[in-house]
Amino acid sequence: MDNINSSTSILGGIYTQHLTQDITERTYRIFGDADQLSQFASKWKNVAADKSQGHMFEQLETLKFNFDALKKDSDLYARTTASMGLPIDPVDIIISNGKETIREIQAKSCNSAARSAFALSQKKYDEMLRLAPSDQHSKIEELLKQRIEKGTLKAEDYEQTLRNLKKSLQHDNIASEGTTYQEALDATNQEQADKIANNYKFKSAITDMHKSGLKAGIVGASLTGGISFLAEGYSVIKGEKDFAEATLNTAINSAKGFATGYTVTVMSKGITHSSSYFLGEQLAKSITRSSAPVAIAVGVVNTSKYIVSYLKGEIELEELTENISHTAITGTSSFYYGALGQLAIPIPVVGALVGAGVGYFIGNMIHQSGLVALGDSAVVKASKERRNQIRAICLEAIPQIQKNRAELQSLLDKHFAERKHIFDSTFLAMDLAVDNAEPEQYINALNSLNERFDCELPFQNFAEFDQLMQSDQSFDF
Template sequence: MSVFNDTFRTAMGAAASAHGTHVSAVYTQDVNSAIDAAFEAIRAEAHRVQNVDIKFAKGNIAEAYHAGTFNVSAVAKGQTGVSAEMMINNKTGQDIRYGQLGVDERVAELKYYITGEKTAKALNNPGYSSGDKVVPADQLDEVHQVASRESLRNMETRPEVAETYAHTAENASDRLEYGDVSSKPLSNQEAIDLTKDLKSEDAVNPEDHGLIINEFVEWSDIAREAGQAALHAAAFSAALTAAPYLAKAIVNGIKKGEIDLVTLSEGAAAVATSTPQVALRASIAAAIVSASKAGYCGEAMKGMSPHAVGMATAMVINSIGYSMKYAKGEMPGNEVALNCIKDSIALASGLLGASLGNSIIPIPVMGALIGNMIGSTIGAMAFQGVHSVTLGICVESGWTMFGLVDQDYQVPEDVLQQCGFDLIKVDRINVQRFEPGRLQVQHIDVQTTGMVFLRRGVVGMSAVGYV
């Protein structure tokens, strides 16, 4: 049972890193899927206005662009209930509706004219003042200046016109915004270029127009996802760690008729010591995967396998722990090496198990997590079995297995005591003066001598000696 407990703890450590990588992989995949959906919506709108002149069609493309990038931002920010959609209804001031649709939604009017002054004047419609106003990013300052100027100029003679311009000066923006979710600003020239590309026969690369994951995922989003992965992994670990103690406490409670506080306290201590490390593993792995997939670590790292990241993270954290114990004298060097070998085998098995788990259990994260734990446990137990056989060979042959097995030829103290030797531990020797008196010789009775045959065997962690 102790072998299983040890291997299960190894599997738990691997599962924590795997959980973090799977959560981040799903997150980045969701963002990429939202980008693909946004681009398809923009392409569909371009097809709808294929026969419209570019100077007019660019406004429709801008609407699709703002709605699409707003939806991508919502996914990147983890706001599942927030979205935007174009309103093909020709109602005044209602080009796009966005926010929590049907619950707390807003409407916006978009104008993309050739200059900021023309855009500002095009927005001078009282029907647009019931919602937000979106203008080209390169015209935003000019729109504000023109609207403020026209508001002051018409204040005395045409107060209703002045009020409309004042609304534009206060509310015109280069993006849709709802909380921390926002669309991506688009200049007038960018709208023209995008429309031209979509109307041409050539293939269009979304990345050329800002539709790329690192334009939407920020370091704060990576930190948030890493924190959520850590929280989920910690909760999962706490549940698995506490379960055996709770079951034991219940069984003992039924037998004794009272709550087993000792077992419960042991379970609480185990949860307290294991949970922080599990959370650390998951958060580090999640942050690495999110940053890599978002392009913050370079183009080459975008294609890095999340499973490989989880394996590397677990190996590094385990190695740090073993090294600290070795530095404090709590673990010999050969045990450090053996534990690192065991971890690599367990993690590699977990990697294979995660792939099989995804195939057998097509539930996001869950299939890979279960497969990883089973694979890691089997791999660690297989290592224990092979290691036991290897130690048996070392006992018979004296082989040190490249220095990983300590061949200790000293007889252990417990064996010497079993043979009848009195072991003296001398802390301090007090020397006294010896004064010989009369020497008396007594009769010595010799009894039968007992014999104990020593054999070589395992006397410690990867240590062979006489037992």
């Protein structure tokens, strides 16, 4: 069951990595938004803070909006035109869904509600969503209503501003928490901007890890629970377990599958974001596509479980070493073959899953063979023990076999020596009988030879032979 759980962790981790890739991509985009905030603070450090804070206001709102979209698993994404290289565009912020632009926003952050209200009420901002500092929102609404009631020349513009005025950047159920004028002003300070950027990077990474982990937990529970259901159901059919026990075991295994799936994915996402911090986003993405974080996370999680079992006294050091060795070899093999499978089968996930499955099988064979391991596997140890037993038996039997062979050879030599002497003397007697024309002597020698083979001639002398030859009676030689 441990091997099944290990392979399930690897395959489930690879599948979940693909399943949650969109969450990670959104997280990377937030990292970019946070970096943009720091870059803006640096870019406009020599500009008066009350002027540059407008750009910081826009960037803060998009950062907060995108973080909320990440938390709510939404594809909506906000971006400032300034970050796109269009600082004087009439549109300040664009909300999009994929390549489709959903909403255009004009944002103004001035040092007073009156100035913000006036700046927002321009004809060129026709039907755009209007955004101002959250602490000025109520006052701006009040001013707009007053000016509309007075019937000023810009009343129509004020009406449109009021109709589209929002306290925070929002669309559907996604919204920023709003940004005050003071927040935007503080963000012009490089140290404060970096602090805000790092805070959102950290919160986004944690959100990615948790949300991806939840999806992975469901996948892990489904896979492990399904396998357990089949195994336990078979045990019930065979009468080895009752239904209640089988149901409890399935529930426990499903819970373990959820915990393992959640932990593996949280750790793999943590490795991904850590590599992004230390190695850069592009290299981190390459590592992620290779499933390396999943392989590392599975290895760490499974190894940790074995160490805990050892500390609890549930397994011995020998089994701990064997399990860690198995995890390391199968994990490495799954990783490399998974990458190879993705190249050979350029279908998202399918190639990686096939390759990882083959890699796990090959890694398991390598471990079982003992060719590569931290120590001998149980199969190898048993084989070596049987080999030593057989060798001991053989070493004990060899001298006895050699002794028996020598005795047999001696008996054979003696036996054939005696027979040779008898044959030689008999054939000599037969030759002499022929030379001397002595049929009786020949028959006696022939009878003597037959006796050695427990046979007897049908005649004992020449007279009987002559009589037999003249008889009409049939005979067999």
